[in-house]
Amino acid sequence: MIRRSKGLTAGLTGLGLIAVLAVVAPPVWGDDATALSGAARQGASGEHWLGTDALGRDVFARTLVATRLTLVMTVLATAIAGTLGVLIGTAVWVAGRRVREIGLRLIDVMVSYPAVILALAVATILGAGTVASVIAIGVAWSPAFARLTANLAASVAGRDFVASARLLGVPPHRVLTRHLLPNIAEPLLVLLSVAFAGTLTALSGLSFIGLGVQSPSYDWGLLLNTGLEALYTNPAEALGPAVAITLTGVFAGFVGDGLAAGADPRRGRNAAVRGRGAAPARGPEPAPVPDDALLVVDDLRVSAGDVDLVAGVSFHVRPGEIVGVVGESGSGKSLTAMAAARLLPDTVHADARTLRLDDLDLLGRTSPDRLATEIGVVYQDPTASFNPALRVGGQLTEVLRRHRGLGRAEARARAEQALKDVHITRPAARLKQHPHELSGGMRQRAMIASALLTGPRLLIADEPTTALDVTVQAEILDLLRDVNRRDGTAMLFISHDIGVIASLCHRVLVMYAGRIVEEIPVAELRAGRARHPYTRALLAATPRLDTEPGEPLATIPGRPPAPADRPAGCAFASRCGHVRPECADVPPAFVPLGDLHGAACHAVEDVPTERAR
Structure with missing residues (x-):
């Protein structure tokens, strides 16, 4: 949502009046703009406010009539620049890693050349004319949109809700239109208004040097060119188009400044939201794994380049079992869990002797439907996990509609029941709200409901209580305990708080510096x-x-x-x-x-x- 300011109001009002002028000027002043007379190169007068040109045509009328063609060209060029730039900038983030690297380097090269130089090059290739100049300016301005879009998309692409969408098998074009673009729309809107002023000036410049609009058509740039021929005898002839270009650019600038100052990322339904240690030896031969083990991880290594972040981790989770993973920050807990969920960032690589969920190989090509429905993920920060631009209901029902084939009504009914199961009051009303309208504890409950909607066999909870106060933390732990008892859902629960781990889990894995240093039943831990x-x-x-008073x-x-x-x-x-x-x-x-x-x-x-x- 954009807060209205005086600058924004002035800019929109000015551009609105110019748009109205573009509509009414040709039918009202069209005849005066083309009528020839013997009064050539006359100065400003009551009859001709800006004088006449070399053919005796009224300059004021021609300036007004030229508004339509100038604005149409500017809008089209800006649209080409915005569309092309946004497509390039977002496409590199929904494509594979190799395409992304090539695309980002290509954007860098394009941005390194001034837009005017690119425009002149394109216009020279296509030839002079209205269409050629529009295409030239649109292409020349697209790198600016591509660079900003790529930078904005990079900050959103790493968010949990985008990772979840990919886990759920959402197609790249849906990730683009549903999750990336709505969350970067406001900065792009600001650039759009700035680009409008820039393309207006650039188009006028091409017409001024003879590469743009050709006679008998005319825009402000061509009128400025002819006006300069009489600059010393009738300066008013050049004054009209010059003032028109300047005023329109200033109004567009006001709109851009107003949008930038008024954008509020927390309001509105479309609110937006960037030396090497010695390599450990390979892990020991795998320990015996129970026949009924659901998740099997054997000698998992997660690396960034040549550095192992997780070094030879092995464990298993049985059906209905809650296994806790505890350790200080940086110990590799979350990387281990995200490797199992196949949600590691592109810059990180996972390898293992075995990494499977029942018969599902988590290192090979995996069915998106099975991956999306058999593993549920609860993140630490539900604020970052939900898409702020979408209502809660749409986000909860997406996986049911895509992977379970349910209709809109049935999916919504199940989502409402899921919210009710996690003790959220007025679930039907909550589905119509945006994530920011829910409290922190309620968002976390909604995240748990979302993870459980498909009936996953394994729930990965990545520090789900860290950001909550102790009262809400206890409620979330009770909720997870109830889910485990009621549905028999196996869980991998990650925390840096060994007290929380001991209160919930059946078995505990203690991690330090990328390795499991101890595996212990929770009864032994409590004892x-x-x-x-x-x-x-x-x-x-x-x-x-039972700590003594004053004991440190x-x-x-x-x-x-x-x-x-x-x-x-x-x-x-x-x-x-x-x-x-x-x-x-x-x-x-x-x-x-x-x-x-x-x-x-x-x-x-x-x-x-x-x-x-």
């Missing part, structure tokens, strides 16, 4: 029988109700190493109180400690088993 020093440090740093909260010294700076041995060695000499150079092997319990630590036998404090 304080964690064996890895990092897990015990996380437990000790968790606030407890334990902290973990230092910080995790950057992926490119991870040591050859144990990444936790510099922060560990049980460090051994071999920790510096030898990666610790994963040591089994019991049923579904193990730790990757050289000093695992030295770690006490009493409850961490």
Whole structure:
């Protein structure tokens, strides 16, 4: 939604009057503009306000009549520039990575040349004339639109709701029209008004030098050319078209400034929203996996270039099981989960010995319908996960209509029931609202409802309670627990809060520096029988109700190493109180400690088993 300002009002009013003039001028003053007389090159007078030209024609009338052709040409050239530029700028973000890289480099090359030079080149190739000049200016201005569109699309293309659309198998053209363009429309509208003024000037310039409109047709640029011939005898002849070009450009500038100042990204239904460590050895041979395992991850590696962000992660999730993944920021939790959901960014690559959901190979070519319906994703920030330009109902029903083949009414009824199931009041009314009209907790519930609509076998919850207050956090955890009990949905729950993990999950994976350092049943975790020093440090740093008054909260010294700076041995060695000499150079092997319990630590036998404090 655009807030009205004085500048915007003045610009729209001025352009509106000029548009009206373009409509009425030819029938009203057309005869005066073409009538020949013997009064050639006369100065301004009461009869001829701007004098006459070399053939005795009234200059004022000709200036008014030229308004139509000038505006039509400018609108067409601006439309060509905007359409071509927007298509190029957005196409590179819905195409593959290789096409994107080539397209972005092509845009850079096009922008490096001034628009006037490009216009002259195109006009020279096509020849002089009205159509040629419109095409030339439209093509010349398109790189500016392409550059801005590409930059804006880059910021939107990485948002969760675009990633979800791709996961759901939404075709590229639908991603473009439904998710990208509505969220970058306002800045493009501002550029459109600025480009209008620029194309007007450029078109007039081409006509002025003889490459644009040809006689007997005429626009303001051609009138300016003929007026300059009599500049010293009748300067008023050049004054008319010059003032017309200037005023129209100024009004367009007012509109652009008003749109830029009045755009509010939080309001309205169309509101818009950019050294290498040693490579660890390959992981050990896969541990036995239960026959009924739903998700199997074996030796997963996620890398950016030559740097491993996740280094040899292996685990499984059984049907109906909630497996928690805990660790500090940067430990690789979300990358591991997004690799399973096939939602990694293009700059990151995943590889594994095995990565499958039941019989669905998550590393190969996968059916979009199965991927969209068998895996549900709940993101940390629902504000970024919902498309702000669309109503909640349309976003919830899209997957049902596309992948389940439901009609509009049935899909809406199911979406309403899904909101009701996650305890959202007045679900029918919520479907008609935009995401910003819901509270934070309500948006998170709607995100969970969206993820559960297709009845997924696996729900990936990526820190879904981090941005919520403790009361709403408890409600969301209860909701996930109810979903697990009612539907038997398996879950991969990611958090940096080991207390939240312990309250919800059946089994816990502790990650540090891209590796799983301990796998432990939640009963063992609650009993304080964690064996890895990092897990015990996380437990000790968790606030407890039985802490003595005044007792300081334990902290973990230092910080995790950057992926490119991870040591050859144990990444936790510099922060560990049980460090051994071999920790510096030898990666610790994963040591089994019991049923579904193990730790990757050289000093695992030295770690006490009493409850961490």
